[in-house]
Amino acid sequence: xxxxxxxxxxxxxxxxxxxxSHAQTIAGRWATTVKTLDxxxxxxxxxxxxxxxxxxxxxxxxxxxxxxxxxxxTGTHFEIFNAGEQHRRPILVGDLINGELRAKLxxxxxxxxxxxxxxxxxxxxxxxxxTLHQVPSNGLAQTPPMGWNSxxxxxxxxxxxxxxxxxxxxxxxxxxxVGYIYVNVDDTWEGVRDTQGNLQPNHKFPNMKALADYVHSxxxxxxxxxxxxPRTCAGxxxxxxxxxxxxxxxxxWGVDYLKYDWCSASHVYKNDDLQPIYQLMGDALRAxxxxxxxxxxEYGTGSVEKWGADVSGNLWRTTGDIRDEWASMIxxxxxxxxxxxxxxxxxxxxxxxxxxxNGHMTADEYRTHMxxxxxxxxxxxxxxxxxTMTDETKSILLNKEVIAIDQDPLGKQSSPTKSGDLxxxxxxxxxxxxxxxxxxxxxxPAQAVVTEKDIPLAGHIHSARDLWARKSVRFxxxxxxxxxxxxxxxxxxxxxx
Ligand code: GLA
Numbered sequence: 001x002x003x004x005x006x007x008x009x010x011x012x013x014x015x016x017x018x019x020x021s022h023a024q025t026i027a028g029r030w031a032t033t034v035k036t037l038d039x040x041x042x043x044x045x046x047x048x049x050x051x052x053x054x055x056x057x058x059x060x061x062x063x064x065x066x067x068x069x070x071x072x073x074t075g076t077h078f079e080i081f082n083a084g085e086q087h088r089r090p091i092l093v094g095d096l097i098n099g100e101l102r103a104k105l106x107x108x109x110x111x112x113x114x115x116x117x118x119x120x121x122x123x124x125x126x127x128x129x130x131t132l133h134q135v136p137s138n139g140l141a142q143t144p145p146m147g148w149n150s151x152x153x154x155x156x157x158x159x160x161x162x163x164x165x166x167x168x169x170x171x172x173x174x175x176x177x178v179g180y181i182y183v184n185v186d187d188t189w190e191g192v193r194d195t196q197g198n199l200q201p202n203h204k205f206p207n208m209k210a211l212a213d214y215v216h217s218x219x220x221x222x223x224x225x226x227x228x229x230p231r232t233c234a235g236x237x238x239x240x241x242x243x244x245x246x247x248x249x250x251x252x253w254g255v256d257y258l259k260y261d262w263c264s265a266s267h268v269y270k271n272d273d274l275q276p277i278y279q280l281m282g283d284a285l286r287a288x289x290x291x292x293x294x295x296x297x298e299y300g301t302g303s304v305e306k307w308g309a310d311v312s313g314n315l316w317r318t319t320g321d322i323r324d325e326w327a328s329m330i331x332x333x334x335x336x337x338x339x340x341x342x343x344x345x346x347x348x349x350x351x352x353x354x355x356x357x358n359g360h361m362t363a364d365e366y367r368t369h370m371x372x373x374x375x376x377x378x379x380x381x382x383x384x385x386x387x388t389m390t391d392e393t394k395s396i397l398l399n400k401e402v403i404a405i406d407q408d409p410l411g412k413q414s415s416p417t418k419s420g421d422l423x424x425x426x427x428x429x430x431x432x433x434x435x436x437x438x439x440x441x442x443x444x445p446a447q448a449v450v451t452e453k454d455i456p457l458a459g460h461i462h463s464a465r466d467l468w469a470r471k472s473v474r475f476x477x478x479x480x481x482x483x484x485x486x487x488x489x490x491x492x493x494x495x496x497x
Contacts, residue, residue, distance in 0.1 A: 022075070023051070023053060023054035023072075023073035023074060023075065024073065024075065024076050024096050025051050025073075026049055026051060026056060026073055026078055026096050026101060027049050027050055027051040027056070028049060028114055028115075029046060029047070029048050029049075029114065029115040030046065030047040030049070030101055030112035030113065030114060030115055031044055031045070031046050031047075031112060031113060031114075031115035031116070031119035032044070032045050032047075032101075032105070032110040032111060032112040032113075033045075033119070034108065034109070034110045034111065035108060035110075037188075037202075037234075037235055037236060038156070038188055038202045038203065038204055038236075039190060039191045039192050039202040039203075039236060039237070040192070040202075041192070041235075043062055043063070043235045044062070044063070044119055044121070045060065045061070045062050045105065045110070045112075046060070046061040046062075046115055046119065046120075046121075047059075047060055047061075047069075047092070047101070047112060048060075048061065051073065054072050054073050054074060055070075055071075055072060056070070056071050056072065056073055056078060056080065057069065057070045057071075057083070060091075060092075061121070062231075062235045063121045063230065063231040063235055063264055063267070064227075064229075064231040064232055064233045064234055064235040064236075064263050064264050065233045065263050065264065066266075067082055067083070068082070068083035068084075069081065069082060069083055069091070069092070070082075070083045070084075070086065071086075071090065071092070073096075076095045076096045076097065077094070077095050078092070078093070078094060078095070078096070078101075078103075079092075079093050080092040080093070091105065091106055092104070092105050092106075094110075099113075099114070100112065100113055121267065124230055124240070124267065124268050125268075126268060126269065127241065127268075129269070129273050129276035129277050129279075129280055130276055130279070130280060130283075131276065132275055132276050132279060132310075132311075133279070134310075135279065135282060135283065135286070135310070135311070135312055136286075137309070137312075137346055138285075138286060138291065138292075138294070138312055138314070138346075139291075139346070140291055140292075140293050140294075140314050140346065141293055141314035141315065141345075141346055141347070141348065142345045142346060142409070142411075143345070143406075143407040143408075143409065143411065144315070144348045144377050144378060144379045144380060144406055144407065144411075145181075145182055145257070145293055145295075145314070145315060145348075145379045145380075145381070146179045146180045146181060146182065146379070146380040146381070146403075146406075146407070147180050147181055147182025147183060147184055147220075147221070147223065147257075147380075147381050147382070148166060148170060148175070148180060148182070148183055148184065148381060148382045148383070148386060149184040149186055149223070149259075149353050149381045149382075149383055150162075150163065150166075150184065150185055150186045151186035151187065151353065151383065152322070152324070152353050152354075152355055152358060152383025152384070153358060153383055153384055153385055155187075155188070155234075156187070156188040156234060158185060158186065158188060158189070158204070159204035159205065160204060160205045160206060160207075160211050163183060163185055163211060163215070164211070164214055164215075165387055166183060166385075166386055166387065167183050167214065167215050167218050167220055168218070168387075169386040169387040170183060170218070170220055170386055171218050171219070171220075173386055173389060173394065173398075174394075174398055175382070175386060175397065175398065176218070176219055176220060178398050178400055178403055179380075179403055179407060180380065180382060180397075181219075181220055181221050182220070182221050182222075182223045182256065182257050182293070182381070183215050183220050183221070183222055183223065184222075184223030184224070184225070184257055184259065184381065185205070185222070185223065185224055185225060186225045186259065187225050187232045187233055187234040187236065187261070188202075188204070188232075188234050188236060189201050189202065189204065189205045189208075189224065189225070189236075190202060190226075190232065190236035190237050190238070191203075191237075192237060193237060193242070197242060197245055198245065198249055199237060199239075199242065199245075199246055199249055202236075208224075208253045208255075209252070209253045209254060212253050212254030212255060213254065216254060221256035221257060222253075222254060222255055222256055222257070223255065223256065223257030223258070223259065223293070223295075224250055224253075224255045224257070224258055224259075225258070225259045225260075225261065226238050226239045226246060226250075226258065226259075226260055226261070227239060227240075227260065227261045227262065227263050227264060227265060228240060228243070228260060228262065228265040228269070228277045228278070228280070228281060229262070229263055229264030229265030229266070229267060229268055229269075230264055230267065230268065231263065231264040232261060232263060232264070233261055233263040233264075238263075238264065239260075239281065240264075240265070240268060243280050243281050243284045244284045244287065246284075247281065247284035247285050247287065247288050247292075248284075248288055250285075250288075250292065251285075251288035251289070251290040251292065255290075255292060256290075256291065256292060256293065257292060257293040257295065258281070258285060258292055258293070258294055258295065259295040259297055260278065260281055260294070260295065260296060260297060261297040261298075262274070262297065262298035262299070262301070265277060271301060271302055274298060274301060274302045274304070275302075275307050275310070275311055276311075278296055278298075278308075278311040278312075278313065279310075279311035279312065281294070282294055282311045282312025282313065283312070285312065286312065293314045293315075294312050294313050294314050295313070295314065295315050295316070295317075295350070295379075296308055296311075296313040296315070296316035296317065297316070297317045298316070298317065299317055299318075299319060299320050300316075300317060300318040300319055300335070300336070300339075304316045304317075304318070305318065305339035305342035305343075305349055306342060308342075308347060309342075309346065309347035313347060314346060314347060314348065315347070315348040315349070315350045315379050316348075316349065316350055317350045317351075317352060318332075318335060318336035318339050318349045318350060318351055319331075319332040319335045319336060319351055319352060320332075321352060322351070322352035322353065322355060323355070324355040324358040324359065324360040324361060325360055325361065326361055326365050326487055329355065329361070329365070329368075329369050329372075330441070332351040332352055333351050333372045333373075333376065335351070336349050336351045336376070337415050337416065339413070340376070340413040340414070340415045341413075343376075343377050343411060343412070343413035344411045344412075345409065345411045348377060348378065348379055348411075349376070349377075349378065349413060350378060350379050351373070351376065351378050353379075353381040353382070353383040354369065354370070354373065354380060354381060354382050354383050354384070354397075355369065355383055355384070356369055356370055356382065356383075356384060356393060356396050356397055357382070357384030357385070357389055357390070357393035357396075357397065358383065358384050362487065363392050363396070364485050364486070364487050364488035364489075365487045365488075366393070366396050367396055367468055367488065367489055367491075368439055368487060368488060368489040370396050370397070370399070370402055371402065371405075371425075371437045371439070371467075371468075371489045371491045372425065372437065372439065372489075373406060374402050374403070374405040374406035374435070374491075375405060375414040375425040375427045375435060375437045375491075376413045376414055376425075377406060377408070377411050377412065377413045377414075377427075378406070378413075380403070380406055382397055384397075399467065399468070399470075401465065401467045401470070401493065402467050402468075402491065405427060405429070405435045405467070405491075405493065408427070408429045408430050408435075409430045410428065410429060410430040412427055412428055412429075413427075414426055414427040414435075414437075416439075420442075420446075421440060421441045421442035421446060422438055422439070422440055422441070422446055422448055422484075423438070423439045423441060424436065424437070424438050424439075424448075424450075424454070425437040425438075425439070426454070426455065426456065428456055429493075432457070432458055432495075432496060433457075433493055433494060433495045433496070434455050434456060434457055434493070434494050435467075435491065435492070435493050435494075436450055436455060436490075436491075436492045436493075436494060437489055437490070437491045437492075438450065438484060438489065438490045439484075439487075439488075439489050440484040440485065440486060440487060440488055440489070441487070442486060443486050443487075444486055445483050445484065445485050445486060446483070446484055446486075447481055447482075447483055447484075448481060448482055448483075448484045448490045449479060449480070449481040450475075450479065450480045450481070450490070450492060450494075451478055451479045452475060452478035452479065453478065455494055457494065457496040458496050459496040459497045460478075460496060460497050461475045461478070461494055461495070461496060461497075462495045462496055462497040463494075463495050464480065464492050464493065464494045464495070465492065465493045466482075466490070466491070466492055467491045467492065467493055468489070468490075468491055473492065475494075480492070
């Protein structure tokens with residue numbers, strides 16, 4: 001009897017554990033409308049989830065963007081990540097309680113209910129874009145654009161006052177004087193359209209023209225952001241069906257640079273429409289008569305490097321968003337290697353903005369970041385707080401000799417050759433000299449050797465500079481070697497006789 005009782009106890013315990021840890025299903029289509037945007041509109045977020053045991057996968061949609069997500073359910077509890085980012089923090093964590101998902105989504109408390117037809121995003125008509133045609137070059141960006149952009153550090157927390165103080169700091173820190181000219185307001189500045197359809201800024205930007213005047217008074221230029229779709233990535237009104245009107249508005253404000261981000265355009269257009277849709281805004285910008293740099297942002301879809309210049313693009317993103325971590329930075333630069341033949345004066349491949357100074361890479365890694373962007377003639381758009389830069393960050397962003405590699409008028413985008421964990425990037429420069437960067441991808445220091453025969457110089461080596469050590473170095477018997485720290489770089493500029 002006793003034995004039976006004991007046996008039942010153990011079995012019952014196992015049964016109870018099995019029942020309580022059994023994943024409840026959160027599969028389905030869920031909606032939450034908790035987030036209010038800075039323009040007063042309420043944003044709907046839809047979660048489309050499928051579940052297999054305790055594994056869950058699906059998509060998160062706002063009107064602005066869609067992302068694949070993946071996670072687990074244990075009992076009533078779920079933890080969901082951006083797909084492929086399970087090593088990072090979950091974006092959605094919570095519990096299934098009384099038929100609702102009670103959770104934190106990107107840190108905000110939400111309650112999601114089963115979606116009803118009223119939660120769905122409006123279906124907008126497909127408006128066939130104009131046919132592609134030849135357009136003249138706008139003549140801008142003869143060297144890769146340089147400046148600052150609000151997104152990497154501030155994301156949605158950017159406002160007029162912050163931009164003004166950043167413009168002040170661009171001057172006082174010396175950034176402007178070494179070439180960082182554009183002060184670019186990224187997403188979340190948008191308000192709503194007035195009765196004539198003119199897009200207004202939201203309360204964070206009380207007077208965009210006055211802001212442009214202020215930025216111009218500092219010898220700087222102002223950049224702004226929109227999307228060809230109905231909504232920007234962050235869910236704000238964008239330029240769909242208002243392209244010409246928005247271009248005129250931006251020009252009237254005194255805007256000098258437009259980043260045009262695909263995002264919700266995928267709700268309305270097909271990927272085949274990328275070129276004509278980007279050309280539509282390119283034409284609208286040209287029609288304003290104002291010189292406005294045109295930055296395409298569609299993450300490299302449809303081999304943008306092959307046609308970006310034909311639709312008036314001065315630069316185009318080649319990858320997804322950079323993060324302030326080594327793996328992300330290196331991945332972005334590697335992904336854009338095949339685009340190298342298409343870079344040149346007036347039209348540049350953009351592996352995304354700089355993370356230098358944002359705190360999650362080492363100084364060696366940030367020097368590598370800056371060197372690789374310079375060697376690949378990438379736009380240099382700082383993404384840190386210029387007002388509070390450390391001396392180390394300054395010494396990286398303001399290194400004139402490294403900037404000169406990026407801004408070289410020949411405009412060649414270097415590609416790497418690999419030997420073990422060392423990657424060598426060679427960039428021929430307009431004056432016949434050559435920049436050579438050796439990056440150490442390993443987690444231990446390594447010995448880099450640069451030999452004369454590997455450098456495309458017209459004659460023998462006359463002299464060489466180590467651009468980070470800021471000193472001359474000597475090649476002995478046609479070779480130079482140095483120890484490169486883990487994730488560090490040796491960056492030389494080598495001159496011939
Ligand atoms: C996309 C872009 C980013 C940034 C955000 C703004 O993710 O790739 O660079 O502009 O949108 O919402």
